[in-house]
Amino acid sequence: MDKLTLSHFIKQKAKDYGFALCGFAKAEVLDKEKIYLSKWLSEKKNAGMEWMNNSFEKRVNPFLIFPEAKSIISLAYVYDTPFEHSEDKNIAKISRYAWGEKDYHKVIKKKLKPFCAEIESLLPEIKTRAYVDDGPMMDKVWAIKSGIGQQGKHTNIINPEIGSFFFLCEILINIELEYDKPIEADLCKSCMLCINACPTGAIYDEYKVDANLCISYQTIENRGEIPPEINLDNWIYGCDTCQDVCPYNSRNIFTEDKRFYPREEIFNKSVDELSKLSEEEFNKMFEGTPVRRTKYAGWVRNLKKVKESL
Ligand code: B12
Ligand code: SF4
Ligand code: SF4
Numbered sequence: 001m002d003k004l005t006l007s008h009f010i011k012q013k014a015k016d017y018g019f020a021l022c023g024f025a026k027a028e029v030l031d032k033e034k035i036y037l038s039k040w041l042s043e044k045k046n047a048g049m050e051w052m053n054n055s056f057e058k059r060v061n062p063f064l065i066f067p068e069a070k071s072i073i074s075l076a077y078v079y080d081t082p083f084e085h086s087e088d089k090n091i092a093k094i095s096r097y098a099w100g101e102k103d104y105h106k107v108i109k110k111k112l113k114p115f116c117a118e119i120e121s122l123l124p125e126i127k128t129r130a131y132v133d134d135g136p137m138m139d140k141v142w143a144i145k146s147g148i149g150q151q152g153k154h155t156n157i158i159n160p161e162i163g164s165f166f167f168l169c170e171i172l173i174n175i176e177l178e179y180d181k182p183i184e185a186d187l188c189k190s191c192m193l194c195i196n197a198c199p200t201g202a203i204y205d206e207y208k209v210d211a212n213l214c215i216s217y218q219t220i221e222n223r224g225e226i227p228p229e230i231n232l233d234n235w236i237y238g239c240d241t242c243q244d245v246c247p248y249n250s251r252n253i254f255t256e257d258k259r260f261y262p263r264e265e266i267f268n269k270s271v272d273e274l275s276k277l278s279e280e281e282f283n284k285m286f287e288g289t290p291v292r293r294t295k296y297a298g299w300v301r302n303l304k305k306v307k308e309s310l
Contacts, residue, residue: 023146080165095238147180
């Protein structure tokens with residue numbers, strides 16, 4: 001099978017598995033991004049995410065995790081739905097990607113396994129390795145290199161046709177493919193909407209986010225106290241503000257995967273109502289969903305902080 005036929009096969013299969021975007025990049029050491037990442041880490045913009053330091057070398061060098069790698073297949077899975085956050089000040093906001101009944105890691109992993117098996121079955125020498133935000137990869141960098149999107153000033157990857165409400169994942173493969181070209185257009189131009197809308201000033205410069213100030217970090221990853229100066233703006237799990245205001249998220253491209261649609265019992269509920277959940281109820285309600293990541297202690301802390309600001 002030649003390079004072109006294999007590349008067509010993979011793109012067609014990506015569609016069949018429900019991925020909205022698929023692109024290919026040559027596997028290489030990320031020299032330029034290594035400098036950016038290293039600066040970001042040295043300025044401690046990663047806040048308490050020590051694991052980013054620990055896996056630094058692997059993040060910028062795919063050959064350290066898969067020495068035979070020749071190409072990186074970048075994939076995007078849309079999670080947006082035709083629902084809106086409430087503007088009511090008594091409502092606790094949960095970010096869109098966590099509205100549904102399932103954790104995206106599991107949903108996407110379940111697709112990648114048979115997808116990789118199908119690719120490997122084409123030729124005996126093909127080997128693959130798949131990651132969905134569960135390995136030391138720089139997902140956004142590979143998405144740019146594979147031409148499936150460009151970085152917005154809020155630092156998320158935007159595709160000009162479908163916006164940015166999608167997850168990214170990769171398949172590393174030991175075969176050369178027909179590589180895509182990065183999107184060259186400057187998508188943001190003079191727009192500053194996300195920077196101006198961020199409730200905490202976390203986008204401290206164009207294309208740069210300080211995790212210490214980001215509500216997403218504070219409500220999901222931080223295991224300690226949330227600094228008093230941080231206003232959660234009613235977010236109790238993650239934050240969508242910078243993407244909600246982005247003109248590329250015109251809100252007419254939605255996921256076909258109903259598992260990401262908002263669950264009645266958690267969607268646009270009041271701070272008071274959600275504060276009543278016991279630990280047992282919390283664990284049951286969010287079993288198998290991303291919200292479990294903050295643990296009950298984080299859930300209670302976030303709700304308390306929002307309640308204090310009402
Ligand atoms: C760490 C992390 C976070 C941290 C840090 C955020 C960040 N901006 O990196 C925190 C916890 C805050 C976070 C929050 C969120 N995250 Co997050 N996160 C990650 C993770 C694990 C690593 C990202 C990383 O490497 N950051 C390091 C910094 C240095 O990278 P960077 O900000 O992109 O910096 C680049 C630019 O600054 C650039 N650069 C430097 N100078 C210049 C100059 C110019 C002109 C340009 C163009 C670029 C440029 O170079 C840097 C290196 O490439 C990835 C998964 C993965 N394995 O890649 C998910 C990931 C980025 N997160 C994701 C999501 C969905 C979110 C949230 C939306 C979740 C939510 N709703 O709450 C928020 C969004 C917050 C935001 N505005 O970024 C998705 C993004 C999907 C997409 N469409 O892009 C990813 C890819 C997970 C996934 N697999 O789907 N996240
Ligand atoms: S996710 Fe929220 S806090 Fe973080 S950069 Fe975007 S708007 Fe700011
Ligand atoms: S809101 Fe504007 S500046 Fe921010 S990512 Fe979207 S287009 Fe770029």
